[in-house]
Amino acid sequence: MPEITVKEFDKFRELIHQKAGISIADNKIQLVQARVGRRLRFHDMDSFNEYYKLVVDDKSGHEMVQLLDAISINLTSFFREPSHFQFLNEVLPRVMEEKKKSGSSRIRTWSAGCSTGEEPYTLGMNIGEHCGASGGWDAKILATDLSTRVLAEAQAGVYHGDKVRSIAPHLVKKYLTQGTGEWSDNFRVSSQLSAMVVFRRLNLMDSQYPFKGPFDFIFCRNVMIYFNREFQQKLINRFYDYIGPGGYLFIGHSESLTSLDHKFKYIRPTVYQK
Ligand SMILES: C[S@@+](CC[C@H](N)C(=O)[O-])C[C@H]1O[C@@H](n2cnc3c(N)ncnc32)[C@H](O)[C@@H]1O
Incomplete structure (x- = not known):
């Protein structure tokens, strides 16, 4: 798996922010590496840039949904904050x-x-x-x-x-x-x-x-x-x-x-x- 560069990290967080309003902090590069990395693996790709291009070029919007799925934090529980x-x-x-x-x-x-x-x-x-x-x-x-x-x-x-x-x-x-x-x-x-x-x-x-x-x-x-x-x-x-x-x-x-x-x-x- 390639290491995500700071430039690639910034491109992904800009895209995610634009599409889902989610702000990703400067110190979350490892999280993005791991979560977006899963999508690279799925597509058998070895470049974050190549995957970025796939997401933005996919007119069906399907890969964008997959990217947002991978990045979202879903912690929850029954009767949370009772x-x-x-x-x-x-x-x-x-x-x-x-x-x-x-x-x-x-x-x-x-x-x-x-x-x-x-x-x-x-x-x-x-x-x-x-x-x-x-x-x-x-x-x-x-x-x-x-x-x-x-x-x-x-x-x-x-x-x-x-x-x-x-x-x-x-x-x-x-x-x-x-x-x-x-x-x-x-x-x-x-x-x-x-x-x-x-x-x-x-x-x-x-x-x-x-x-x-x-x-x-x-x-x-x-x-x-x-x-x-x-x-x-x-x-x-x-x-x-x-x-x-x-x-x-x-x-x-x-x-x-x-x-x-x-x-x-x-x-x-x-x-x-x-
Ligand atoms: C941490 S969970 C909170 C779950 C629950 N509300 C709770 O408090 O236990 C945050 C949820 O917000 C969703 N989410 C994030 N950005 C969103 C957006 N732009 N539109 C809709 N849901 C979003 C995530 O997919 C995730 O499931």
Whole structure:
């Protein structure tokens, strides 16, 4: 495998930034070498420049999708940053009460940057616990990501037992099924849970999104951290437009909106309301 040169590294990070808004720090040359290197190996190429040319010349956009898949960081877990789900439990009854008053039974949530599905399924379990019991609710979660690789995993909905450990046992019992035989270390999300979640590929950089909203809740956690300020600003304005009045935006615990201009009301660290 060739060593990536600083010039090649800069070309790739410029391209990745332009296409996906992802900013790659100066000290990430090894990461780019390793991740983009996989694509070189796949094509049996021995030059980063040659691979760069392949990506930009591929009019189908397929290789660009593969490159972004290789570079994206997909760390996630069930009930990650649990205070968000506690807060959701606190506000859901009031949100539902207001919906009832206005004659609506729709609860819409968007998990933007959903990775391998743990976040939207966690949302499904939480919301299902509120909406399932009283019946008649139309609760759906739109789960989007840039990476087709993580979306395929999310859609399969099969998780190793280690990953399921952060889910309360009564929820595991209700929303997941343990495999048998050689699959006994794995759990599959139930059809009830998967029916609540719709997965779609979406690049948050796209100039138009193929849906209208409005959403009651947007979760965009640990995604904006990879974007520069200009794109974060754009995204926050768009999220504001996509959230219905009184709806909430949740961002990751290492993220903040303090350096951005926005119209959201601050509720608590990482939680905002329209
Ligand atoms: C670290 S994961 C966060 C997963 C989950 N939200 C959480 O907090 O556990 C970040 C996800 O953002 C996605 N992502 C990065 N850039 C994106 C873009 N431009 N459009 C859509 N998704 C993007 C990545 O593919 C990755 O799956």
